[in-house]
Amino acid sequence: xxxxxxxxxxxxxxxxxxxxxxxxxxxxxxxxxxxILRDVRSRGDAALVDMTxxxxxxxxxxxxxxxxxxxxxxxxFDDLEASLRDALQLAADRIRTYxxxxxxxxxxxxxxxxxxxxxxxxxxxxxGLYVPGGRAAxxxxxxxxxxxxxxxxxxxxxxxxxxxxxxxNPLVLAAAHLAGVDEIWRVGGAQAVGALAYxxxxxxxxxxxxxxxxxxxxxxxxxxxxxxxxxxxxGPSEILVIADGQNNPDWIAADLLSQAEHDPNAQxxxxxxxxxxxxxxxxxxxxxxxxxxxxxxxQQSWQDHGVIVVVDTLExxxxxxxxxxxxxxxxxxxxxxxxxxxxxxxxxxFIGRYAPExxxxxxxxxxxxxxxxxxxxxxxxxxxxxxxxxxxxxxxDETALNAIGPAAMALAEAEGLPAHAKSIESRLK
Amino acid sequence: xxxxxxxxxxxxxxxxxxxxxxxxxxxxxxxxxxxILRDVRSRGDAALVDMTxxxxxxxxxxxxxxxxxxxxxxxxFDDLEASLRDALQLAADRIRTYxxxxxxxxxxxxxxxxxxxxxxxxxxxxxGLYVPGGRAAxxxxxxxxxxxxxxxxxxxxxxxxxxxxxxxNPLVLAAAHLAGVDEIWRVGGAQAVGALAYxxxxxxxxxxxxxxxxxxxxxxxxxxxxxxxxxxxxGPSEILVIADGQNNPDWIAADLLSQAEHDPNAQxxxxxxxxxxxxxxxxxxxxxxxxxxxxxxxQQSWQDHGVIVVVDTLExxxxxxxxxxxxxxxxxxxxxxxxxxxxxxxxxxFIGRYAPExxxxxxxxxxxxxxxxxxxxxxxxxxxxxxxxxxxxxxxDETALNAIGPAAMALAEAEGLPAHAKSIESRLK
Numbered sequence: 001x002x003x004x005x006x007x008x009x010x011x012x013x014x015x016x017x018x019x020x021x022x023x024x025x026x027x028x029x030x031x032x033x034x035x036i037l038r039d040v041r042s043r044g045d046a047a048l049v050d051m052t053x054x055x056x057x058x059x060x061x062x063x064x065x066x067x068x069x070x071x072x073x074x075x076x077f078d079d080l081e082a083s084l085r086d087a088l089q090l091a092a093d094r095i096r097t098y099x100x101x102x103x104x105x106x107x108x109x110x111x112x113x114x115x116x117x118x119x120x121x122x123x124x125x126x127x128g129l130y131v132p133g134g135r136a137a138x139x140x141x142x143x144x145x146x147x148x149x150x151x152x153x154x155x156x157x158x159x160x161x162x163x164x165x166x167x168x169n170p171l172v173l174a175a176a177h178l179a180g181v182d183e184i185w186r187v188g189g190a191q192a193v194g195a196l197a198y199x200x201x202x203x204x205x206x207x208x209x210x211x212x213x214x215x216x217x218x219x220x221x222x223x224x225x226x227x228x229x230x231x232x233x234x235g236p237s238e239i240l241v242i243a244d245g246q247n248n249p250d251w252i253a254a255d256l257l258s259q260a261e262h263d264p265n266a267q268x269x270x271x272x273x274x275x276x277x278x279x280x281x282x283x284x285x286x287x288x289x290x291x292x293x294x295x296x297x298x299q300q301s302w303q304d305h306g307v308i309v310v311v312d313t314l315e316x317x318x319x320x321x322x323x324x325x326x327x328x329x330x331x332x333x334x335x336x337x338x339x340x341x342x343x344x345x346x347x348x349x350f351i352g353r354y355a356p357e358x359x360x361x362x363x364x365x366x367x368x369x370x371x372x373x374x375x376x377x378x379x380x381x382x383x384x385x386x387x388x389x390x391x392x393x394x395x396x397d398e399t400a401l402n403a404i405g406p407a408a409m410a411l412a413e414a415e416g417l418p419a420h421a422k423s424i425e426s427r428l429k
Numbered sequence: 430x431x432x433x434x435x436x437x438x439x440x441x442x443x444x445x446x447x448x449x450x451x452x453x454x455x456x457x458x459x460x461x462x463x464x465i466l467r468d469v470r471s472r473g474d475a476a477l478v479d480m481t482x483x484x485x486x487x488x489x490x491x492x493x494x495x496x497x498x499x500x501x502x503x504x505x506f507d508d509l510e511a512s513l514r515d516a517l518q519l520a521a522d523r524i525r526t527y528x529x530x531x532x533x534x535x536x537x538x539x540x541x542x543x544x545x546x547x548x549x550x551x552x553x554x555x556x557g558l559y560v561p562g563g564r565a566a567x568x569x570x571x572x573x574x575x576x577x578x579x580x581x582x583x584x585x586x587x588x589x590x591x592x593x594x595x596x597x598n599p600l601v602l603a604a605a606h607l608a609g610v611d612e613i614w615r616v617g618g619a620q621a622v623g624a625l626a627y628x629x630x631x632x633x634x635x636x637x638x639x640x641x642x643x644x645x646x647x648x649x650x651x652x653x654x655x656x657x658x659x660x661x662x663x664g665p666s667e668i669l670v671i672a673d674g675q676n677n678p679d680w681i682a683a684d685l686l687s688q689a690e691h692d693p694n695a696q697x698x699x700x701x702x703x704x705x706x707x708x709x710x711x712x713x714x715x716x717x718x719x720x721x722x723x724x725x726x727x728q729q730s731w732q733d734h735g736v737i738v739v740v741d742t743l744e745x746x747x748x749x750x751x752x753x754x755x756x757x758x759x760x761x762x763x764x765x766x767x768x769x770x771x772x773x774x775x776x777x778x779f780i781g782r783y784a785p786e787x788x789x790x791x792x793x794x795x796x797x798x799x800x801x802x803x804x805x806x807x808x809x810x811x812x813x814x815x816x817x818x819x820x821x822x823x824x825x826d827e828t829a830l831n832a833i834g835p836a837a838m839a840l841a842e843a844e845g846l847p848a849h850a851k852s853i854e855s856r857l858k
Contacts, residue, residue, distance in 0.1 A: 084843055087836035094833070098546060101536065116780070117527060117794055122773050124807050138844050171843055207807040225654055226662030229807035233655030254852035261848045292847050340822070344551050351545070351824035354856055358849035359825065362837040365546055366821035378553050378636040378658035380819040390809040392795035393769070395780035396788065404523070407516035408791040414513055414600055415567050418721050419690045420787035423683035427783055 001282065001306035005275075006316055018307055019323050022373060023236045023265045024215065033190045033219040040194035045201050051191045056133070056164045058186065065166075066202060068173060068184040076173035085174070091363045092143055092178045098365030099151045102384045108393075114400035119392045123153035124229070126204070127387055128196030129181070130211035130221075131172055133162035133188055139175035140361060144368050145211050145382065146179035152387035157181050158206055160196055162188020189213075190220035197224040208387055212369065231386050235373035236265035239357055240326040240346075242317045243281075244333045245274030247353060253284035255330060258358050260301035261294035267305040269324065271317045275310045282308065318342035325376040328357045347376045401427055430711065430735035434704075435745055447736055448752050451802060452665045452694045453644065462619045462648040469623035474630050480620045485562070485593045487615065494595075495631060497602060497613040505602035514603070520792045521572055521607045527794030528580045531813045543829035548821045552582035553658070555633070556816055557625030558610070559640035559650075560601055562591035562617055568604035569790060573797050574640050574811065575608035581816035586610050587635055589625055591617020618642075619649035626653040637816055641798065660815050664802035665694035668786055669755040669775075671746045672710075673762045674703030676782060682713035684759060687787050689730035690723035696734040698753065700746045704739045711737065747771035754805040757786045774805045830856055 004014055039047040049060045060066050077085065108118035127149045131142050142159070149157050159176060161169075163186045176184055185203055187195060193213075199205030209221055210231035221230045239259035243252050256268035272278045285306075289298050311317055314333060321329060325345035333339060336351045343349060347370030350357055361368045369382035396404075405424045412420035433443055468476040478489045489495050506514065537547035556578045560571050571588070578586050588605060590598075592615045605613055614632055616624060622642075628634030638650055639660035650659040668688035672681050685697035701707045714735075718727050740746055743762055750758060754774035762768060765780045772778060776799030779786055790797045798811035825833075834853045841849035 084839055087839040087843075090833065090836045091840060097540075102548075107530065111526075111794075115793060119531075119795070125773070140840055140844065222655060226651060226804070229804075248855070251852065251855050254848055254855055257848035258846070258852045261846055288848070288851065292851075293845065294847060298848060336824075343820070344554070345818075346820045349820055349822040351822055352826065354825045354827050354830045355823055356852040356856065358841060358846075358852045359830065359834065359837050360821075360823050361849060362840045363833045364544060364823045364825075365540075366548070366823060370821075371818075375655070375658075376818065376820070378818055381821055383819070385814075389774075389800075389805065389807055390812070391772070391775045391778055391805070392789075392799075392810055393778040393780060394784055394789050394793045394795060395765075396783045396793075397781065398783050401783045401788065404519065404792045405788065407519045408788050410513055410516040411520060411569055411791045412787060414516075415569065416722065417687070417690055417787075418723060419683055419686035419717070419727060420790060422717065422721075423680065423687045423785040423787045426677070426680050426683055427785065 001302055001308065004307065004309045006309065006311045015309070015320065015323070019374065023267060023305060029215050029219045033216055033223060036190040037194040037220060037223060040191050040200070041198045048187050048191055048195055048200065051189065052187055055189055056162045058163055058166050060186070066186060068168060068186065070177070073173040073177035073181070073184070076170040077177040079170065080174050088139065088175060088178055091140065092147060094363055094365040095143055095147045096151060099148045099367070099384050103151065104385065104388070113403040114397060115404065116395035117393070119390050121388050121390050123388050124207040126156040126158065126206040127154045128206035128209040129157060129159045130193060130209065130213050130217055131159055131161035132213050132217070133164050133169070137161070137169045137172055139171040140368065141212055142172055142175040143179055146176070146181050148367065148382060148384045149387045150180050152384040154387050156183070156206070158183040158185060158196065158203065160185045160187050160192035162186070162192070190216045193217055193220035193224060197228045210369070210382060210386060229386070231369065231382050232371055232375065232379050236267065237262050237372055238267040238269070238326050239328040239330065240269045240271065240321055240324055241330040241332060242271045242314065242321065242339060243277070243330070244314060245272065245277040246334060247277070247332050249277060249280035249284045251356070252281050252332060253288050255356050256281070256285060256306070257289055257292065257298050257302070258356070259328070260306065261292060261298040264297055264300040264304065266301045267307070268302060269307040269309065269326070271309045271311060271320060273311050273314050278308045278310055314339065321346065325374045327370045327372045327376065328360070330355065330357055345376045347371050347381055398429070402429060430731055430737065433736065433738045435738065435740045444738070444749065444752070448803065452696060452734060458644050458648045462645055462652060465619040466623040466649060466652060469620050469629070470627045477616050477620055477624055477629065480618065481616055484618055485591045487592055487595050489615070495615060497597060497615065499606070502602040502606035502610070502613070505599040506606040508599065509603050517568065517604060517607055520569065521576060523792055523794040524572055524576045525580060528577045528796070528813050532580065533814065533817070542832040543826060544833065545824035546822070548819050550817050550819050552584070552817050553636040555585040555587065555635040556583045557635035557638040558586060558588045559622060559638065559642050559646055560588055560590035561642050561646070562593050562598070566590070566598045566601055568600040569797065570641055571601055571604040572608055575605070575610050577796065577811060577813045578816045579609050581813040583816050585612070585635070587612040587614060587625065587632065589614045589616050589621035591615070591621070619645040622646055622649035622653060626657045639798070639811060639815060658815070660798065660811050661800055661804065661808050665696065666691050666801055667696040667698070667755050668757040668759065669698045669700065669750060669753055670759040670761060671700045671743065671750065671768060672706070673701065673743060674706040675763060676706070676761050678706060678709035678713045679717070680785070681710050681761060682717050684785050685710070685714060685735070686717055686721065686727050686731070687785070688757070689735065690721060690727040693726055693729040693733065695730045696736070697731060698736040698738065698755070700738045700740060700749060702740050702743050707737045707739055743768065750775065754803045756799045756801045756805065757789070759784065759786055776800050776805045776810055827858070831858060
């Protein structure tokens with residue numbers, strides 16, 4: 001954990017290093033992913049069989065090895081303990097309600113010169129959703145990706161998820177049942193992303209791929225951007241907690257650890273105007289972290305990437321928060337409004353002392369798939385818009401064309417595009 | 430030009446080949462671009478000086494060589510011939526009006542359990558706009574990119590445009606004046622995109638990069654996606670004209686040529702239910718093309734990529750149009766409504782006999798930066814949303830947390846994330 005004070009002589013330099021730190025190892029991920037994608041593109045299902053055996057120790061032989069049926073998903077849902085089933089249902093309902101209000105409105109109007117103009121939104125035909133296996137096999141992620149797609153109106157929603165050594169995660173299947181997923185393919189990694197993008201004999205290609213994954217999955221999505229639509233380039237997760245000294249240090253410590261326990265590369269940052277409080281929080285983190293079943297990950301993240309910044313006034317935290325452009329920002333202060341008003345770059349903002357970030361991971365309603373690694377400067381959380389696209393349209397009659405056609409011709413001629421001008425001129429009176 | 434009939438025995442195969450044809454040469458663009466970007470990242474302005482000398486024969490010495498001043502842009506605008514200035518002004522006004530209506534609404538409400546939820550849209554801090562030099566130096570493109578950025582509220586809009594042998598395009602400068610561009614940098618190619626994304630001593634980095642360009646520019650944007658936001662991966666342009674036999678063949682020929690004259694790799698496709706009409710159009714194309722100042726490009730595009738498909742009924746064109754997912758679709762038919770209703774995938778749709786595509790390039794209002802190469806399946810034309818991002822927010826009080834907190838804890842525990850559960854539990858009564 002790094003401790004900074006805004007009054008340190010080298011504060012700007014140290015803070016800049018934190019802002020610029022990518023927390024991602026480069027390795028040769030790009031090269032490996034590119035050869036995996038080439039292989040999937042040329043050999044299709046055969047490449048998936050080989051790689052799934054090698055990476056997941058799972059043999060894709062019969063149909064049951066390739067995919068999970070709707071019946072299996074329903075059974076997994078029915079078999080859930082009642083309290084867990086209710087929790088999943090509450091989460092799904094709240095996520096659906098929030099995302100339904102995101103559906104964009106079409107436009108269709110005729111302007112003062114008689115030109116009909118508009119824009120029409122439609123869902124993509126098919127979406128692919130990557131669901132990690134192993135450490136990050138989260139049913140909540142499935143809900144957060146699948147529900148917006150279904151709300152958007154996507155007809156075919158195909159999930160790809162690795163099942164290492166044949167193990168399926170019943171919670172993920174239950175969530176897939178609840179969200180109305182249409183297909184579940186038992187493949188993972190860059191090869192699964194390639195199969196969804198290019199299509200194979202078994203897996204029909206999709207138009208958009210979303211969902212979290214490791215560095216290979218993220219790189220595969222990046223490389224396939226343009227072949228398909230993708231939600232975003234995701235990196236390690238982060239939280240920025242801005243807290244005054246009036247918080248319970250145990251609460252804030254738990255919030256910081258809730259980010260740290262995700263991933264050794266996750267980052268938790270506390271900005272406070274109360275140095276004594278910051279030391280209490282650090283102490284509570286040490287105590288709490290030791291008791292977690294996720295302590296190894298949480299401790300490593302906090303040790304390697306944790307940051308405490310002590311400022312003189314909370315107002316100073318606004319500029320720092322905008323530099324960090326964090327995925328999650330908590331405003332655990334007496335009067336959060338001025339901070340909320342000042343923060344321009346953040347994936348999601350949690351306002352007040354009773355809004356721990358974890359509530360947004362599950363049941364609040366807004367999407368928990370959010371821009372990481374400073375990308376909140378230019379990108380947004382997942383929404384129904386990621387599964388839709390807009391066609392504009394233009395209709396003119398002879399009168400309307402006579403009104404605006406000559407200006408278009410003048411510009412076309414100035415740009416050296418005579419056929420453009422001719423296509424208008426030949427229609428003019 | 431290829432001629433197909435829907436009744437050809439091998440129609441499906443031939444049509445599939447047209448749909449899959451990327452019309453883009455692979456070459457080693459990716460490798461070259463990647464080394465250019467590395468060079469710009471490590472050497473900054475010095476790399477720009479070297480590459481601008483090499484590729485554009487332009488020496489970046491004094492400040493005037495590096496950038497164009499606001500005064501120069503204003504002078505270029507004032508020096509325009511009056512009719513051209515009026516045309517540019519009309520285009521800018523109509524583009525601005527159309528895009529202002531795209532501004533998204535924020536949300537802020539409290540739900541039935543007392544959770545305050547919402548989403549707030551804000552502009553990115555800075556946008557970079559690439560404007561090609563040479564063949565495709567179009568002032569209309571500058572307007573179509575810059576105006577949405579300014580409507581979105583972007584404070585700093587930096588244009589990069591090559592000035593080969595020192596030549597600046599006065600029309601582009603005039604458009605920059607009209608659109609309110611803040612900086613114009615006289616650099617081009619992948620190196621300009623790299624400079625905008627990483628920043629150099631002279632050129633501060635931006636958050637989003639949009640704008641058309643050659644294969645190197647497009648690849649640079651693709652590689653930098655994630656470092657910055659980008660609008661889309663653009664390829665060669667295309668038009669699909671669906672026309673019945675009642676059109677003037679001269680008009681339709683001009684429409685097809687207006688696409689062809691852009692680029693030898695552009696594609697013009699005619700679908701009609703009248704074979705005789707299709708032959709008249711083909712004849713008129715040959716006659717008109719020969720007379721164009723752009724004939725070499727237009728003829729090559731039509732020869733290499735032009736397609737005529739004769740169908741039995743216009744209804745059949747709907748499925749074909751959705752396969753093609755073309756950038757531009759014209760519906761030059763007596764009753765366009767059923768076709769318009771059926772088309773799911775298109776960048777922009779031009780309805781009726783008096784809506785040539787060229788009108789949308791300049792003055793209609795909707796954006797002319799549109800998805801190419803089948804990408805209308807999953808992406809949309811440029812809009813103010815490309816220059817904005819959304820932060821969600823969540824506020825709870827103790828009562829609201831008590832209402833939905835336990836469900837979140839159940840899910841966190843099921844996902845094996847105890848610190849998540851603890852951050853909620855410690856706040857519950």
